[in-house]
Amino acid sequence: MSTNGADLDLALRLADAADAITLSRFRARDLVVERKPDRTPVTDADVAVEDAVRALLARERPQDAVLGEERGGQAGAGRAWVLDPIDGTKNFLRGVPAWATLIALVVDGKPTTGVISAPAMGRRWWAAAGTGAWTTDLNGQSRAISVSGVSDLSDAYLSTTHLGSWVEHHSREAYLRLVDACWENRAFGDFWQHCLVAEGAIDLAAEAIVNPWDVASVQILVEEAGGRFTDLTGKPTYEGGSVLTSNGVLHEPALSLLTR
Known part of the structure; x- marks a missing residue:
């Protein structure tokens, strides 16, 4: 083996x-x-x-x-x-x-x-x-x-964990910009939303604050499913304190809205 x-x-x-x-x-x-x-x-x-x-x-x-x-x-x-x-x-x-x-x-x-x-x-x-x-x-x-093939934010399904965390640690307005750009949004939360990205059931999942143990396993899962994993600055690290997972195609457009 x-x-x-x-x-x-x-x-x-x-x-x-x-x-x-x-x-x-x-x-x-x-x-x-x-x-x-x-x-x-x-x-x-x-x-x-x-x-x-x-x-x-x-x-x-x-x-x-x-x-x-x-x-x-x-x-x-x-x-x-x-x-x-x-x-x-x-x-x-x-x-x-x-x-x-x-x-x-x-x-x-x-x-x-x-x-x-x-x-x-x-x-x-x-x-x-x-x-x-x-x-x-x-x-x-x-x-x-494997991740989805959705190629436009207007057709994308987005999830987060807790909207309040965006106020404390990032920007609620930034997340709401992404919400408004997407077709549908939910708060499946925690690990599950990232697993849904890996399955292709949803297209994006973003969290304003995470710990390394929250997302180390998520990173390899999403990447092996053909998706992309970064923190909210665009670095592909599980230690960045935040996370965006996606089908890959939508990653840069989503980051652009979150960091504008």
Whole structure:
């Protein structure tokens, strides 16, 4: 098995372990919820998933670095696993099924493997460099995915996470310019909107503020699906603090409106 294949196989096994924990705690009456210093929520499930994944990585890849939302760490040079145990914690704690565990392997600053597992939705997405992007549907069947062929913003479907974040960290007016230029807009939020871009179901997803663990797995998924991933300045990095994913054709026109 190639290095990419072995790493993807491990990432999928890590996601299986995470799913077992998250599903057992989803809608649990005794779910423990705390507030972090940045005022975002964290549940006992978030911490349990990250600890379990870290333990598996310590056994399977002891030389690799780990960066996680709950336990910290840093990616740096070389090989590093970037983890978000539950992306969409606010959904998770309210009983909304749109949440996922995000797992990425970054090699020398570039995501090379990514898995996004949303067990309460019955969906999973994954990609590895040079192997394309894939998903499993509700029927359990796997299929290759690719971005849309929409070529004009006036025909485009756009999503974001939370409009309020554009006020705090970028410009609501900038985002609304893009909204007005597009055919339709929604707020699917978090990981899901970027997976929809990779599937070709929507054409653009933009977020004014993200953390590395929110989008490292998204970058490899969208790029392997034939799309484009940058921060809002146009740099193709998961560490830029913001993100725009697209089918590629619409990327520059969208950036132009967001940065005007």
